[in-house]
Amino acid sequence: MKPHLLAGAVVLAIGIVAAAPLSVAEGLPDLGEAAQAEFSPAMERRIGESIMQDIRRDPAWLDDPEVNAYLNRIGNRLAAQSPESRQEFEFFSLRDPTLNAFAMPGGYIGVHTGLILAANSESELASVLAHEISHVTQRHLARLVNKAGQGQISSLLALAVAILAARSSPDLAVGAAMAGQGAAIQNQLNYSRDFEREADRLGLVLLERSGFDIRGMGGFFERLQKFGRIYENNAPGYLRTHPLTTERLADLGNRIQSRPYRQVADSMEFQLVRAKLRAQEGTSRDAVTEFEARLRDRSFAGAEAAVRYGLAQALLRDGKLAAAEREVGELRRLKAQSPMIETLAAQLRQKQGDPAGAVKILREAQPRYPQERAIVYGLLETLLEAGLIQDALKLSEDDLLSYPSDARAHALQSRTYARLGKRLQQHRAQAEAYALLGQLALAVEQMELAQKSGDGNFYEQSRVDARLREMKQRLAEEAKQAKPK
């Protein structure tokens, strides 16, 4: 079992990381005496952000703008129904076959790919997100921290280190030992029955108001419990941190039965996201074989497009580009519509040495899906590959006016400037990308390179000077806060 990040987050909140021996604990904010007085929402956000910096560098981090955009769309649709809708959320995924999902301080909610694949319907996936969102809006984390008390601090510290280390530790034995130690301590920090009941009840309200089938929650939790019996002492991580009692299932059942039945179809996006994740599991050959078998048996219950899309993704991964192209042709014949199909089609053209063809697909798709970030990222990359650097720059400049906080867009602009040989702008854009990811030291380093580049005009140079001063000031403030007392 992978240890649960949630409990680690709780520990860090107590602000006693000074003696932590591992590098992972460095750079985490020491919250000093204030943390013991009160665990404020601003403090929660800061801790969450700090843990996210480690998570984004973890090999398990799923850096897929399509999967993440999907999770954020469905998560924010649920969160918008919450009475405490001022809370900001960020949903993300970790490549991990175990069934788990967790909420961290500050509204960061992670879902393992294993859980997304185990969900039988979109409502089931939504029910897990709704439950996690409710833990956040009800501030269960803060309440757990306040309850944990001083006596447990030393063992909690061990857990914080174990949790952050186990996932990326190259030494599996050490990782496993730490994980075991972590699991033992973690049991003290599981959500209480009261918190679970509250998260279930509020979660059901969010599900219903967002138009999902509330039966998804009962169905999924019951299936998780069955998994638990199969694994015996190695129950899904989710059940360890969200204890599922008979009483809890009965309470859920009663509430669900009292509501009118509502059939909700899965969205195309849900089916495509699952197919994409499945295509990346195991060996590429196995993935191809599985999708081919599903097509042969016609066991796709009306979702032929998703199976063909999954097969095309698996074939692409397996290097069978012509066969993948044929499946995209089938998707066109089925008149399947999704931005995910366009990015796949473009990727295939690109892999076959036709960047101009890829550009054409994405240019046509962009006005049809103006909100889709993956289309813009793909278009910027293919324009660069096709040598259309000025077009890339124009697109990038326009795009950043609408999405100034998009780190990936700044990084792509940096690559564009690099191709144009504009060093000041290249390093400035990269500095903005790092700053948005919370990596201020790297941002300052890049901004200093921009300052020294000597190839900017007066206006550009002054802008760099001003941003560098701001960044250095922020870095100094952070260093002051992190200094051990």
Ligand SMILES: [Zn+2]
């Ligand atoms: Zn829970």
